[in-house]
Amino acid sequence: MSFRGTTPGRWRRARRRTAAITAGLAASALILTGCAESERGATGGTGEDTGVNSTFIFAASSDPKSLDPAFASDGESFRVSRQIFEGLVGVEPGTADPAPLLAESWDSSEDGLSYTFQLKEGVKFHDDTAFNAEAVCFNFDRWYNFEGLQQSESVSYYYNSLFRGFADSPDTAVYGSCEAVSETEVTVNLAQPFAGFIAALSLPAFAMQSPTALEEFNADDIGGSAEAPVLSEYAKSHPVGTGPFKFDSWDVGQQVEVSAFDGYWGEQGQVQKVIFRVLDDPQARRQSLEAGTIDGYDLVAPADTKALADAGFKIINRDPFTILYLGINQEVKALADPLVRQALSHAIDKEALVRQTLPEGTQVASQFIPPIVNGYNEDVPTYEYDPERAKELLAEAGYADGLTLEFNYPTGVSRPYMPTPEQVFTNLSAQLEEVGITIEAAPDKWSPDYLDRVQGSSDHGIHLLGWTGDYNDTDNFVGVFFGREKPEFGFNNPDLFNALDEARQVSKLEEQTPLYEEINADIAEYVPAIPLAHPAPSLGFAPRVESYPASPVNDEVFNMITLSE
Incomplete structure (x- = not known):
C-alpha cells in the first residue's frame, strides 16, 4: 500500500490557503471594526509590505498544559503546538483525513508492520538544525524510551493510548524500531499492526521536535507526580519545531507569543506574529472581540453567536466531530x-x-x-x-x-x-x-x-x-x-x-x-x-479576518489566515 503526495510542500501550503479563502468568502459579509494594534506590516512571504496589521491576537480559554506536545493532550496546548511544530503527516484541509506534510509520501508493507517515508528536503528546525531521517528516528525512540513518570497517563497520554507500550514493556508495544535509510528516507517498523498508524501521526503529540533542543533543554526532565507533573525547562520556554512560527515567550496566566520563522520551508502568509491571550471567561472573550482588543476566539457561547453575527462579526462553525x-x-x-x-x-x-x-x-x-x-x-x-x-x-x-x-x-x-x-x-x-x-x-x-x-x-x-x-x-x-x-x-x-x-x-x-x-x-x-x-463548535472573528482555515479536527495553522487590513 502506498500514499503518494501529488503536490510539492510549498505549493500544497498555497493550495491550503486558497481553500481557506474560498470558504471564508462564502461566509457573511464584512463590516469595518476596530483592530488590535500592529507591531509590523505583513509581507505575505514575498518581502513586499501588504499593509495589513500583521499581529493576530487570539483569545485562548486557558494556558497550554505544556509546550512539549508529546506531554500534552489538551486543545489549548495543541493550538499553540500546531503553529510551532509539524508532523510527518498532516490533515487534508477542511477534513479529518491524513495528507502529506514533512513526509511527501510513504509506502507500507503487506503485513502492515513496516512504513517507509520519503521526507521533504531542505527543512530546518527553528534552531537552524536539519530535519532529516535521523531526527525522525530520534523522536520515535524518545517516545518509546519514556520512563517512570513520563509514562503516566496524565503525561504521555497519546503515546500511552495509541502505542500501548514502552521499551521496558515491549510485549504490549506497537512501536518496534526506526531506521534512517538516508537523509530523506526513513523506515518505521511496528511490533504489531495498527490500522490507524498513518492517521495517528497527524496528531501534534507526534510532531517532529529538534533533537538538539530536546537534549539541550532537558525535555524529559519532568518532576512532581502523575496527579501534578512539573514541566521541563524545554516544555516551559524552549519548544523547537519546523512550523511557520517560532516560540517567543509564555507569560503564564497571561499569554503565549510566537512569530514567523524566516527559514520556514512553506508559505509564511500575512500573519507575522500571534498572541494567544488567556481569557478564561467566555463573557470576557466576547467583550474583548467587541472592543477590538482581540481578533478572534474559539468556542463562542451558544447565546452569543446571533448577537455577534448581527453586529457584523464573522461566525464560523466547525463540522461536529x-x-x-x-x-x-x-x-x-x-x-x-x-x-x-x-x-x-x-x-x-x-x-x-x-x-x-x-x-x-x-x-x-x-x-x-x-x-x-x-x-x-x-x-x-x-x-x-x-x-x-x-x-x-x-x-x-x-x-x-x-x-x-x-x-x-x-x-x-x-x-x-x-x-x-x-x-x-x-x-x-x-x-x-x-x-x-x-x-x-x-x-x-x-x-x-x-x-x-x-x-x-x-x-x-x-x-x-x-x-x-x-x-x-x-x-x-x-x-x-x-x-x-x-x-x-x-x-x-x-x-x-x-x-x-x-x-x-x-x-x-x-x-x-x-x-x-x-x-x-x-x-x-x-x-x-x-x-x-x-456539539458543533463556533468561532468568532473581527471583520478584518477574511478567512480562517476551520478544521473539524482543529488542524488550524495561522499562516493560512487571510486579512483585509
Whole structure:
C-alpha cells in the first residue's frame, strides 16, 4: 500500500490557503471594526509590505498544559503546538483525513508492520538544525524510551493510548524500531499492526521536535507526580519545531507569543506574529472581540453567536466531530453497579441539555463516535429519558432512599465539546437530583488541576469530559476511551479491551466495520460512561479576518489566515 503526495510542500501550503479563502468568502459579509494594534506590516512571504496589521491576537480559554506536545493532550496546548511544530503527516484541509506534510509520501508493507517515508528536503528546525531521517528516528525512540513518570497517563497520554507500550514493556508495544535509510528516507517498523498508524501521526503529540533542543533543554526532565507533573525547562520556554512560527515567550496566566520563522520551508502568509491571550471567561472573550482588543476566539457561547453575527462579526462553525460525555468512575462502589449506571442514563434528558446549553447544530449522542465515523451502529441499546425508570433501578440497586455522588467539573475553560462547563454541570445536576441523587459539586480549574485529577487519579466520581476527534478513525474515539484500564473510568473489562485490540489491527474497512458495530453495541450495554452530545463548535472573528482555515479536527495553522487590513 502506498500514499503518494501529488503536490510539492510549498505549493500544497498555497493550495491550503486558497481553500481557506474560498470558504471564508462564502461566509457573511464584512463590516469595518476596530483592530488590535500592529507591531509590523505583513509581507505575505514575498518581502513586499501588504499593509495589513500583521499581529493576530487570539483569545485562548486557558494556558497550554505544556509546550512539549508529546506531554500534552489538551486543545489549548495543541493550538499553540500546531503553529510551532509539524508532523510527518498532516490533515487534508477542511477534513479529518491524513495528507502529506514533512513526509511527501510513504509506502507500507503487506503485513502492515513496516512504513517507509520519503521526507521533504531542505527543512530546518527553528534552531537552524536539519530535519532529516535521523531526527525522525530520534523522536520515535524518545517516545518509546519514556520512563517512570513520563509514562503516566496524565503525561504521555497519546503515546500511552495509541502505542500501548514502552521499551521496558515491549510485549504490549506497537512501536518496534526506526531506521534512517538516508537523509530523506526513513523506515518505521511496528511490533504489531495498527490500522490507524498513518492517521495517528497527524496528531501534534507526534510532531517532529529538534533533537538538539530536546537534549539541550532537558525535555524529559519532568518532576512532581502523575496527579501534578512539573514541566521541563524545554516544555516551559524552549519548544523547537519546523512550523511557520517560532516560540517567543509564555507569560503564564497571561499569554503565549510566537512569530514567523524566516527559514520556514512553506508559505509564511500575512500573519507575522500571534498572541494567544488567556481569557478564561467566555463573557470576557466576547467583550474583548467587541472592543477590538482581540481578533478572534474559539468556542463562542451558544447565546452569543446571533448577537455577534448581527453586529457584523464573522461566525464560523466547525463540522461536529466531537463527543461530550458524563464519565463514570467505577472505583466508586455505587458506580460499579450496572443498575446505577443505567439509572444515571435514564435520568438524563439529552434533548433538554442540548437545547439549553450547547451550540446550534449539536446532535444528541447515542454512542461515543459521530455518525460519520466507521462502525457507527444505529441499533445500539439506548436509555430513553425516563425518571421513573431511573428511580426503580436505583431502588433495585439498594438506593431507594437516595444516593450521594461527587460530581467533578472544570472551571476556567471552554472546550469544543463543552463551551460552558458550569452550565452543563448545573443542568445535569438538576436532572439527577430529580431522581433522588444528591450531588456534591467538585469544581477544579481546568489547567492543571482538573485533567490531572480526572485522568491521573482515582479521586473523582461522575465527571464531565469529552473529545474532539483528531483524525477519522474509530480507534481514535472508542479505543482511546476504553481500550485498556484507565484511572478515569476505573474498570477492567478484558473482553472489551481484546475486542478493541483486534479491531484496530484490521486494515480492511469491510472487515473492520462489523467489529466496531458490535463493540459500540457492547459499550452501550456496559455503560462505562454516558454519551451526551456531538456539539458543533463556533468561532468568532473581527471583520478584518477574511478567512480562517476551520478544521473539524482543529488542524488550524495561522499562516493560512487571510486579512483585509
